[in-house]
Amino acid sequence: MTAAPVARSARLIRRQMLRHNRFLGLHQLWFGLLLMPVITYGLALTFDPTGWWLVVPGFLASMLLVELAFLPRRVVIHRLSAKESHEERVREALRHGVSLQEVQVVDREGAP
Secondary structure: OOOOOEEEOHHHHHHHHHHHOOOOOHHHHHHHHHHHHHHHHHHHHHOOOOOHHHHHHHHHHHHHHHHHHHHHHHHHHHHHHHHHHHHHHHHHHHHHOOOHHHOEEEOOOOOO
């Protein structure tokens, strides 16, 4: 008797995709640092123009803006991982000639 077919879960695929796409990677940090002077200048026009403390809120606001800019990519990764997990289950079920319920879904990288 052969072992039950195994497919990856949506959560495992999502983790792999986020790791491979380097979410919160260096490119986002550099983009945030490039936006920081513009946002800090905007804060200086609104608040105290001589305030050195505006660097911290400027950095936080620029990183928030960068996260919002990259949010659509993360949403697509969530949707794509669910679809890919289902397709992998169907492919394994067809290859082994079993029903979808008999395909084992794993959530770890080293699982059988």
